[in-house]
Amino acid sequence: MFAIIGGSGMTQLSCLEISRREIIRTPYGEPSGPLTFGKMRNEDIVFLARHGHGHTIPPHAINYRANLWALHSLQPSHVIAVASVGGIRADLAPGRLMIPDQVIDYTYGRSFTFFEGKEQPVTHIDMTLPYSQRTRALLLQAAKNANEAVFDGGVYAATQGPRLETAAEINRLERDGADIVGMTGMPEAALARELNLNYASIAVVANYAAGRGTNVSSIPLKEIYAVLEQAMMGVRNILEHVVSC
Ligand code: HPA
DSSP, X not given: OEEEEEOTTOSSOTTOEEEEXXXXXXXXBOOSSOEEEEEETTEEEEEEETTTTTTOOOGGGOOHHHHHHHHHTTOOSEXXXXXXXXXXXXXXXXXXXXXXXXXXXXXXXXXXXXXOSTTSOOOOOOOSSOSOHHHHHHHHHHHHHHTOOOEEOOXXXXXXXXXXXXXXXXXXXXXXXXXXXXXXXHHHHHHHHHTTOOEEEEEEEEEEOTTOSSOTTSOOHHHHHHHHHHHHHHHHXXXXXXXXX
């Protein structure tokens, strides 16, 4: 079974033949919404909308632990996280897709680990390579088969949100080595690793990051949803090819 976490612009998977929805409770509370089970090209899929069914949960308020715990309980072979981002590098224009290979975490105040509590031994997970190499390879192969252009690798900066960044903050992220910026990549990737899930992400550039592109004095928010709608067709195409890889 493949698990797919949908982000902004993908609150449902139109190509999924839905069989049932299930509310799963976890020791960490409730996930963002019911899990949707179905089939895509005859492969079992479970889908979860990260921001809730009607896109009502902001990035800092997402129960990442419940989401990952619920998906883990189903023992998926891969977890594919779709996330919309801002493009920092000039070639990462709105509509481009990237399979990132690194993360920098700037978030704070989120529940970011399963390893807490007095009885638990101290555990340090390895995050040298934050995404599953196997899942990344699967996504890259699927993109190739689907004839969709994707950037292979790049650094995802996870910011706290829900506000967008200042231009100076984006300059700092670029100096830090970041290529794209989003608000949900962490702690999601770390929690997936704590649960030993094969987790990787498809990042969809919704807009140029603050101070970049032609609109340097503001981010044209109205355009974002049109860009995402178009780009998500490419993502769906890739997802359909993942299951037949
Ligand atoms: N910054 C942070 N998160 C985002 C952006 C952005 O510009 N676009 C989409 N998600």
